[in-house]
Amino acid sequence: MIGGAPIPTIPLTPENARLRVVNGPAAGRVFLVDKMRLVVGRGDPTAVVVDIDLTECELGSPPMVSRWHAELQWIDGELRVVDLGSINGTFVDGNRLDAQTAKVPSAPVPLNAGSRLKLANVELEVIRHED
Numbered sequence: 001m002i003g004g005a006p007i008p009t010i011p012l013t014p015e016n017a018r019l020r021v022v023n024g025p026a027a028g029r030v031f032l033v034d035k036m037r038l039v040v041g042r043g044d045p046t047a048v049v050v051d052i053d054l055t056e057c058e059l060g061s062p063p064m065v066s067r068w069h070a071e072l073q074w075i076d077g078e079l080r081v082v083d084l085g086s087i088n089g090t091f092v093d094g095n096r097l098d099a100q101t102a103k104v105p106s107a108p109v110p111l112n113a114g115s116r117l118k119l120a121n122v123e124l125e126v127i128r129h130e131d
Helices: none
Strands: 017-021 030-032 037-041 070-075 078-083 090-092 116-119 122-128
Antiparallel strands (some): 017 122, 116 122
16 A cells, blocks of 8 residues: 555556466566467467467477467457367466367456466466566
8 A cells, every 4th residue: 555545456458468488498488468369379380370389388299289279369458368279278277268169269268467377288477567
């Protein structure tokens, strides 16, 4: 509290939202979350383009993150994640997002600063970048 007033919470925005890799060979790496929609997965320059490429973050072989694994979306000023029908799942704070069937997206789930996002075996944390 400042002078008896609560400290205002700074909301996540496309300007300050980031994803930080928590585990594996790329632990500590930070990705910007600055577009209205970002596809997260494993890129392949000749065939698959993703906005956030987790190829370098994988914990071994064979890869477990799907090519098009999840999508981050800014909807009505709120960051949300959708599983794109991945094989090994997307989890928010330990809860699996359920796609209806393979290759069919899940319902969007809100993310906040501090939310833990797990895509297959890669763990990420939503952070707010403060200058």
